[in-house]
Each structure stands twice: as structure tokens, then as C-alpha cells.
Amino acid sequence: MKISELQEQVVSEFSLFNDWMDKYNYLIEMGKSIPVIEDVYKTDQYVITGCQSKVWLHADYKDGKIIFTADSDAVITKGIVNLLIRVLSRHSPDEILDADMNFIEKIGLREHLSPTRSNGLSSMIKQMKLYALAFKTKSVSGN
């Protein structure tokens, strides 16, 4: 499925919720099924700065696709990261770099995007795109 289609899928899931509590309960559930980062990568080197909670993110590159794994010490953050992984993981660097992450606004999580020190969602997206850029550069120079 394309990134845009995956985003639509998330948006339609969230449209079922009537109130914020259902939405956050769903995020909490999402957090439980995150593709967990291996312990060896749960180090400061893989921490995303700019988040009030700790987020570790790792990316592997296989067959032209990037596979993300992550973890966080906060449950809601874990749910949000998992949403990002669900949308972006297993796509090519170009697809990830071109992705317009509009689903976040549509599901009402824009407040997590604001550029304050307490909100790390934009840092997470930036880091995922940086991985994509790094793998793209690597594969181009490798060719």
C-alpha cells in the first residue's frame, strides 16, 4: 500500500472515535504493538532529541525499503511512533522523503506537532526522513 493510502487508512480508523478518550485509548493500544527496537539500539545514539519522553528509533535497509523499529518510555508517544512506522516503514527512501504527513492533522494530533520543547512528533518525522536521506545517499553512491 502507498504511504498516502496508509494515511487514509489511519484517518478512517480515527474517524470512528467520538471523543478524545477513545482516541487516546487507541493510541495506547497502538503503543503495545510497536515493532520494538532491539536492545542494542536502545542507546543515546538512537535517542531522538526534542521529545519530552525518550524515543529510540532505528532503521534497517533491505531490498530498497526502509524498516523502522522504535520504542519510547511513554505510552502515548509509543502509540504515535507506531502510527508513523505503520505509515512510513517498508517504503523506499524516495517515497518517505516525498511523503506529506497530513494524517496527523486529520486525526487531531496536531498539538503534538507544535515546535515546542515538549513535543517531539516533528522531531520523529524529521529523523525518519533523515534516515531515508542517508539510505538514499548511500545507495546512490553505492551504485
Next chain:
Amino acid sequence: MSRFPVDKIREDFPILWQTAYNRPLIYLDNAASTQKPVQVIRTVSGYYETDNCNIHRGVHFLSQRATEAYEGTRKVVQRFINAASSNEVIFTKGTTESINLVASSFGKKYISKGDEVLISIMEHHSNFVPWQQMCIEKDAKIRYIPIHQNGELDMAAFREVVNEKTKLIAITHVSNVLGTINPVKEIIRYAHSFNIPVLVDGAQSVSHLGADMHDLDCDFFCFSGHKMYAPMGIGVLYGKEKFLEDLPPYQSGGEMIKEVYTDHTTFNDLPFKFEAGTPNVEGVYGLRAAILYLQDLGMNNIRDYEQELLHYATDKLSAMGDIRIIGTAKEKTSLISFLIGNIHPYDAGVIIDKMGIAVRTGHHCAMPLIDWYGIPATVRASFAFYNTVEEIDSLMEAIITVKQMFG
């Protein structure tokens, strides 16, 4: 509860009359910034309606009026903090700038290689980093007063660490994370017995305890307007005249200059020497209105009522179980940091916010302290005199919801 007229006081704070996420807005982030009463808001807008102009320079009608109000406020501040002279009151942007000013000017004049500056482990970054950076620059050493687990300073360790190399002690009056009221008077007395000057960070104390420079006898005292119901961007540095006379200027330009020649400049007298550039005149107007508002309510009445709120909230939280209060000093202002079971403060904060309640989560700009406790962050509820026990009850309900969602 007391007969403190909280309902009537809330009428003065229009921002509190609104809803957040369809619930009544409950503002419990007063340690970050307090709300402003209409008396302050009207004074600031009134300044622009009738008095706005640049001060000190003009001989015209408006300039004289605004200058009189500006300098009159210096005297209002002097009386409010019981300083010996209005020359000891310097207007700054806030506590951070006040501390940076002293760190820079005091560092230039008095700190050399191998000297020591003593702060505590509970300092806000604003009373931490300026000293750390100055010490790095000067090849001096920064040392820390440790604390006990309950959030009180280890006074025995403090006496141990003071030595002949100690050139200055910078200590917060009240911890912005723990609420601990530090025994600054005792620290100052001890430091002065070795002729060591003391700077007190009063950002978290003035709005709760007032401040008395004569009684404290500190050498520098810093506070921010916006944490005491005044506008943002205005603050005060109090300094004993002998130090302020002695210290070199911090920034140059504007009213701090006496005469400029092509090869040198002479600087103005106190207090102008430390007020470079066009000052924050509207902020000074607002600060005066805020001080008058506080004096009208009475600092003792404020303190008594806020202590009631603190004890009410502490009792409720303690009774809830599975709550760890960070900072259980005997003497505290109306501020509680806590953890809810193993729930990350960020998770708790997001849900509490959705229930219309503003609390702070994070390290509260005191990372060394949070690290010392070995915790990721805290949830902090900080109360002002316009808060009510009903609002604290709502906070408790929100905490129960948090426990249900993450439990």
C-alpha cells in the same frame, strides 16, 4: 477553609473564565507563569493609550509623565522588597537576565583561575548555566550543595564545601521543582562570616513570600514580573549598592551612558548604568500595578491561603496511593511535583490537559536535579491564590482517569 475571598479575586482574572476542551479551564502551572489581573492588563493598555513615549530623554509632557511613572515604580519596588535605596533596583528582562548580568559583571571583576562559585543541585538552569559558563571561561570551578532525599538542602555539606576559594554563592530561594523553601537567611549569614557574597534567585519566592532585602541581607536578589502577576519581559535585579557601584556594565548603549568621546565612554550612575537601551516601560507600568495588587491582598493572606491549598492537595494526593511526591520538605510553597505509579509524566500530562487542567510535565529546566532523583520527569501542579479546592478536586479526578487509562 479560610475566608480568603477567592471567588471575588477570580473576577479579576478574565483568562480563568474560559473553557478548555469544553471543560472549565483550570490553571495549575503558576510556577511557570502567573495570570494577570485586570488591574495589570488595564494599566498596560492605559500606558499605550495615554503615556507611551521614550523615557528619560524627552523634555516634553509625555516623556516627563512616563519617566516619573517609571522611576516611581523603582521606588515602589524598593519599598516592596525593603531595599535601602532605589539605586539598588535595576530593571531587567527577568530573572534569567538578572543572573546573567551578575555572572558576567561579577565574573569579569572578581573571578579568576581556580576560584570557586557555589550553587546547589536544585537550581533552575537559569541559575546554573550562567555560572557554569562563566566558570568555564574563567577556568574557575563550580561546586554544588547537595540535597537530602526529601528535597531539603544538605546544610552540613554546605558548610563543608564553603572554603577560602569560594567567591560567590548563588542559591534559589524556592525550588521550582520541589517547592522547597531554602534557609537562605542561614546561608547568607554563614557566607557573610567568610565575606562571601550571596545571590538569591527569587523567581519562585516573591509571589508567595514577598521579599525583604534588609532582613535577608543578600547581596543580589533576582525575580521576574511574569511569575508575580505582572507582564512578561520585565524583571528586577536587586544588588547592594557597593557591589553595583563596583561591577562593570553588562551591556552598553542608551541610558547607561554619560558621555561618549571617540576614544572612550563614561558610564552613567546607578541604577542607569545597568539599563542599556530603551527599557520595557509598559512592563514597568504593569509591574507597579501587580505589586499594588499583591500589597492590597496582603502577602500574609496570600501565603496563608496558598499553604491551605498546598496542604489540601498534599493530603488528597497522599491518600490516593501509588503517588510519589518529589519534594517533601517541611517548608514549601504551593507547588507539588509527583509521579503517578510508573506512568510517564508525559502520558499523564497529555490526559490531564485533555481534562482542561494545565499542569507542567518534564524536567522543569532543572535537569541536574531530575537526574539526581533518577526519574525521567515529574508532573508539577503549582497553585496561586486564585486557585480553589474544587480545582484541586478536579485534578484528583483527572489523576484517577490517568490511572485507569494507563493502569
